[in-house]
Amino acid sequence: MSSPLLVIGNKRYSSWSLRPWLLLRVNDVDFREQRVSLYQGDYKPEILQASPAGKVPVLVNGDVTVWDSLAICEYAAESLGIARGWPRDVKARAHARSICAEMHAGFAALRTRCTMNVARPPSPVELDAATAADVSRIRALMSDCLARYGGPFLFGDFTIADAFYAPVAIRFDRYRLFSPAAASDAGDAAARAWVERVLALPAMREWIAAGRAETDVLPQFEK
Ligand SMILES: N[C@@H](CCC(=O)N[C@@H](CS)C(=O)NCC(=O)O)C(=O)O
Numbered sequence: 001m002s003s004p005l006l007v008i009g010n011k012r013y014s015s016w017s018l019r020p021w022l023l024l025r026v027n028d029v030d031f032r033e034q035r036v037s038l039y040q041g042d043y044k045p046e047i048l049q050a051s052p053a054g055k056v057p058v059l060v061n062g063d064v065t066v067w068d069s070l071a072i073c074e075y076a077a078e079s080l081g082i083a084r085g086w087p088r089d090v091k092a093r094a095h096a097r098s099i100c101a102e103m104h105a106g107f108a109a110l111r112t113r114c115t116m117n118v119a120r121p122p123s124p125v126e127l128d129a130a131t132a133a134d135v136s137r138i139r140a141l142m143s144d145c146l147a148r149y150g151g152p153f154l155f156g157d158f159t160i161a162d163a164f165y166a167p168v169a170i171r172f173d174r175y176r177l178f179s180p181a182a183a184s185d186a187g188d189a190a191a192r193a194w195v196e197r198v199l200a201l202p203a204m205r206e207w208i209a210a211g212r213a214e215t216d217v218l219p220q221f222e223k
Contacts, residue, residue, distance in 0.1 A: 003030045004061035004080065006072075007050045009038040011211035013221045015116040015167035017057045018207060020072040023163040025203035027082045037216050070104050073160045087155040096154070096161040099141055103164050110134035114175045115221045116167045118211035124176040125223070135177050138168055142194055143187030151190065152197055162198060169198040170208070 006024065008017035024031050036046050036056055044054055051058040051067040058065065059072045066075045077085020086093045109130035127135065142165065145154040154161045172178060172195050178188060198204055 001062050003032055004059055005032045005034060005050075007034045007036060007047065007056050007058040007060070009036055009056045010214055010216060010218070011035070011207055012118055012214045012216075013116060013211075013218065014038065014056060015111075015170075016055075016069045018116075018167055019069040019163045020057050020059065020076060021207065022166050022201075022203055023073050023076055023082065023085070023160060024080070025206070026158050026163070026201065027076075027080075029076065029080050029082065031080075039218060039220075040216060069164075070100060073100075073163060077160060084157045085160050087149075087157075087159055092149065092155050095145070095148075096159055099145070099154075100161055100164045102141070103168075107134045107138065110138070110168075110171065113223075114171045114177070115223055116170050117174060117221055117223070118170055118208045119214075120174040120222070122174050122176055138165075139178075139188060139191050142191040146190040146194060147187060151194070154194070166198055166204065169195045169204075173199060 006021060008014060008021055011017070021033070034050075036043050038056070047056055047058070048054050050060055051065060053067045055067065057069055057072055058067045059075065060066075061075075061079070064075070064079075066072045073085065076082055087096050109128070113128065113131040114125065142154065145161070149156045153159065154165065178192055178195075199208075
């Protein structure tokens with residue numbers, strides 16, 4: 001059987017695609033990727049060939065098709081030989097699942113106001129109250145994980161939770177979301193260090209470089 005195929009969107013913008021891609025790459029899973037240029041030409045039929053949900057990411061492994069980033073990460077952890085998908089300890093695992101579900105279903109203001117764009121020149125933006133609340137909640141939950149489990153990643157080793165928050169690392173970096181006033185706070189310093197650590201992962205650097213090299217620039221995501 002050939003290696004699993006991961007159908008993804010633009011590396012410049014597709015935060016949902018980054019999550020499973022990063023989990024697979026960090027864990028050296030052998031997979032093929034198919035990049036779809038989102039919102040251009042016949043992009044929809046191209047995705048529909050892989051999944052009736054019509055959204056990326058999609059993972060096709062033989063006769064198994066999995067769509068949605070969280071389902072793909074779960075499947076990869078169970079079936080693609082990933083050493084540490086979720087934390088081993090049951091309490092830590094419940095905690096990791098909670099913050100992934102929180103990300104998966106929430107933070108709409110941050111997602112809309114600060115779209116993921118790996119090529120955005122770094123500069124701060126004015127945050128409305130809802131976006132500021134999302135940023136503050138994310139900083140708090142990251143600091144809490146790093147203090148509780150001791151780092152270097154959110155639950156010690158790199159897990160699905162880090163893959164799920166990786167697009168946040170890009171947003172924090174590109175939109176300068178750590179306020180200077182909070183820099184002296186110990187929890188915030190740990191969260192900043194996590195952002196730097198994630199951005200320095202070879203797989204992240206590979207994704208960001210590929211996203212920056214893309215030529216299809218979509219004005220709606222260039223904020
Ligand atoms: N909840 C889904 C969201 C997937 C999603 O919204 N993907 C976007 C790209 S990041 C997409 O496929 N957009 C194309 C479209 O809606 O036509 C997941 O976690 O995978």
